[in-house]
Amino acid sequence: MSxxxxxxxxxxxxxxxLMNDLRQVLGRGEAGPSNYHSIGIEATLQSIQSAIKNxxxxxxxxxxxxxxxxxxxxxxxxxxxxxxxxxxLVKELQNNKFLTINWALKPENIIICNDAxxxxxxxxxxxxxxxxAAGTGSIIFGRNHQGDTKRVGGWGYILGDExxxxxxxxxxxxxxxxxxxxxxxxxxxxxxxxQHLDLESIEDLIEVVYxxxxxxxxxxxxxxxxxxxxxxxxxxxxxxxDNAVKELVKATSTVIDAIxxxxxxxEVITTGSVWRGRCKIHEKFAASLIKKFPNVNVIxxxxxxxxxxxxxxLQTTQN
Amino acid sequence: MSxxxxxxxxxxxxxxxLMNDLRQVLGRGEAGPSNYHSIGIEATLQSIQSAIKNxxxxxxxxxxxxxxxxxxxxxxxxxxxxxxxxxxLVKELQNNKFLTINWALKPENIIICNDAxxxxxxxxxxxxxxxxAAGTGSIIFGRNHQGDTKRVGGWGYILGDExxxxxxxxxxxxxxxxxxxxxxxxxxxxxxxxQHLDLESIEDLIEVVYxxxxxxxxxxxxxxxxxxxxxxxxxxxxxxxDNAVKELVKATSTVIDAIxxxxxxxEVITTGSVWRGRCKIHEKFAASLIKKFPNVNVIxxxxxxxxxxxxxxLQTTQN
Numbered sequence: 178m179s180x181x182x183x184x185x186x187x188x189x190x191x192x193x194x195l196m197n198d199l200r201q202v203l204g205r206g207e208a209g210p211s212n213y214h215s216i217g218i219e220a221t222l223q224s225i226q227s228a229i230k231n232x233x234x235x236x237x238x239x240x241x242x243x244x245x246x247x248x249x250x251x252x253x254x255x256x257x258x259x260x261x262x263x264x265x266l267v268k269e270l271q272n273n274k275f276l277t278i279n280w281a282l283k284p285e286n287i288i289i290c291n292d293a294x295x296x297x298x299x300x301x302x303x304x305x306x307x308x309x310a311a312g313t314g315s316i317i318f319g320r321n322h323q324g325d326t327k328r329v330g331g332w333g334y335i336l337g338d339e340x341x342x343x344x345x346x347x348x349x350x351x352x353x354x355x356x357x358x359x360x361x362x363x364x365x366x367x368x369x370x371x372q373h374l375d376l377e378s379i380e381d382l383i384e385v386v387y388x389x390x391x392x393x394x395x396x397x398x399x400x401x402x403x404x405x406x407x408x409x410x411x412x413x414x415x416x417x418x419d420n421a422v423k424e425l426v427k428a429t430s431t432v433i434d435a436i437x438x439x440x441x442x443x444e445v446i447t448t449g450s451v452w453r454g455r456c457k458i459h460e461k462f463a464a465s466l467i468k469k470f471p472n473v474n475v476i477x478x479x480x481x482x483x484x485x486x487x488x489x490x491l492q493t494t495q496n
Numbered sequence: 497m498s499x500x501x502x503x504x505x506x507x508x509x510x511x512x513x514l515m516n517d518l519r520q521v522l523g524r525g526e527a528g529p530s531n532y533h534s535i536g537i538e539a540t541l542q543s544i545q546s547a548i549k550n551x552x553x554x555x556x557x558x559x560x561x562x563x564x565x566x567x568x569x570x571x572x573x574x575x576x577x578x579x580x581x582x583x584x585l586v587k588e589l590q591n592n593k594f595l596t597i598n599w600a601l602k603p604e605n606i607i608i609c610n611d612a613x614x615x616x617x618x619x620x621x622x623x624x625x626x627x628x629a630a631g632t633g634s635i636i637f638g639r640n641h642q643g644d645t646k647r648v649g650g651w652g653y654i655l656g657d658e659x660x661x662x663x664x665x666x667x668x669x670x671x672x673x674x675x676x677x678x679x680x681x682x683x684x685x686x687x688x689x690x691q692h693l694d695l696e697s698i699e700d701l702i703e704v705v706y707x708x709x710x711x712x713x714x715x716x717x718x719x720x721x722x723x724x725x726x727x728x729x730x731x732x733x734x735x736x737x738d739n740a741v742k743e744l745v746k747a748t749s750t751v752i753d754a755i756x757x758x759x760x761x762x763e764v765i766t767t768g769s770v771w772r773g774r775c776k777i778h779e780k781f782a783a784s785l786i787k788k789f790p791n792v793n794v795i796x797x798x799x800x801x802x803x804x805x806x807x808x809x810l811q812t813t814q815n
Binding site for chain 2: 215
């Protein structure tokens with residue numbers, strides 16, 4: 178019996194599924210983040226190893242398991258230099274004595290790609306359409322029937338990530354501080370952040386963000402405060418959400434213009450924590466996009482991205 | 497003979513002047529950054545110590561020098577918690593055996609304040625008016641004749657710093673990447689960054705910013721690329737500069753509304769690297785502000801901020 182591994186590595190966690198050739202998931206494991214641009218290569222390797230170990234253990238397979246193919250869909254990976262780095266990681270995985278795995282990987286059985294591609298496959302079972310990933314970070318990725326791909330965004334929390342949870346949280350804190358300064362109309366965001374973070378004054382955001390050296394993941398986890406304020410009717414919070422929608426629609430439109438046509442029938446899959454808010458961001462995004470591209474269908478994915486990675490790995494064994 | 501120390505601590509460097517009671521600067525020393533929110537307390541202490549040591553050595557005073565007062569104007573300092581931290585730093589300075597100083601400081605001879613206040617004093621010789629500091633970070637600080645003060649901004653590179661060199665550089669890189677994605681009209685910023693950073697592709701900004709772990713100071717140092725593009729007529733770069741001007745005018749207006757009146761005769765002092773650009777940002781700012789507040793005079797400071805710190809320190813010895 179042979180198996181494959183599908184790995185989804187993002188800014189907040191890594192998921193691995195162990196799948197057989199009937200597309201059945203036999204084991205699933207989670208671990209910490211694996212965006213190596215943010216956390217470094219060593220920590221990324223640790224997360225991936227742990228996720229694999231947890232998946233294999235969950236499958237309750239006695240003895241060693243044979244792995245014929247692996248697909249790693251990782252946030253922040255795309256350029257040739259990234260691929261080389263991850264190839265190195267896969268080599269280290271194969272040398273790891275703690276994983277109870279018999280590796281039987283030929284080069285063509287190793288797929289290294291962006292997490293957006295696996296999300297696309299998980300969304301509709303095939304790699305055609307557009308995925309709009311808005312979690313800790315954001316990226317929009319499309320692939321048409323001819324196999325042409327187009328990526329927009331995915332430039333990380335410092336250079337881009339418009340519409341991501343990180344950017345929504347940052348915009349929320351910025352607006353709260355501007356309001357506190359008197360530069361912006363009053364907003365419930367001030368109370369929202371104070372309560373959630375147990376601050377005496379909104380000025381103490383400085384203490385939280387700089388002195389405690391909060392990372393991207395922790396800051397992104399504050400996005401629900403903006404979402405909640407927007408859902409409660411706060412004008413400032415709604416402006417932030419509307420801006421995020423505008424950025425995501427703009428980026429998605431750019432992908433459609435590049436590799437589809439304005440009247441293409443196509444599915445747009447939304448993944449990531451941002452879409453799960455209460456403030457109707459998903460409805461707003463879909464309405465705005467459909468206004469421009471009437472034959473677009475905005476959907477949630479059918480399976481999780483790691484499953485899409487498993488499917489891509491499986492494909493390499495069936496050619 | 498007794499002396500005072502005036503210290504200006506910012507995001508890119510620390511300046512110390514050794515001043516006598518005739519307001520003469522006898523020695524001046526520079527050292528690395530001292531914004532303790534960004535670089536930590538230990539590194540801040542090191543920078544301040546080095547700046548003092550360099551100032552004292554430059555004065556060529558044999559034997560120990562008597563210091564009766566010290567004023568530290570530091571970026572990121574304002575809240576009560578900050579003041580306590582810096583008080584601790586001053587204690588450590590007094591215990592430092594390597595500084596050839598006889599400290600004779602009473603509590604009232606120690607002034608700890610934001611770098612904006614010392615910039616204000618350095619600007620017009622008295623602490624009344626508004627200082628618009630736009631260097632690595634940004635802050636707008638005003639003080640009226642009654643002694644009321646108002647601070648706007650100064651929230652640091654993650655939470656604020658609108659109109660700062662850091663934010664201008666970030667906006668420039670973001671616009672270049674958006675243009676590269678096809679989300680934004682074409683811009684010479686792509687070539688600008690590629691040439692300056694010796695990149696094969698603008699995608700390699702990721703390598704530079706994340707993998708090389710560039711800090712705030714290094715990123716802020718890229719603002720002149722945006723300035724140069726704007727001066728050369730690049731539309732995208734000019735939008736970035738105009739946005740920076742708008743943010744700085746808005747923040748300055750908020751200070752005027754809070755502690756002055758719309759027809760107040762007052763001086764607005766501009767400090768920091770942003771104002772020294774070629775793209776007429778200073779003229780644009782002045783024109784826009786004077787349109788709203790006709791009796792405002794936008795000027796460059798007469799002396800450097802450390803001199804203002806020296807004046808404030810001196811005041812405490814003359815009461």
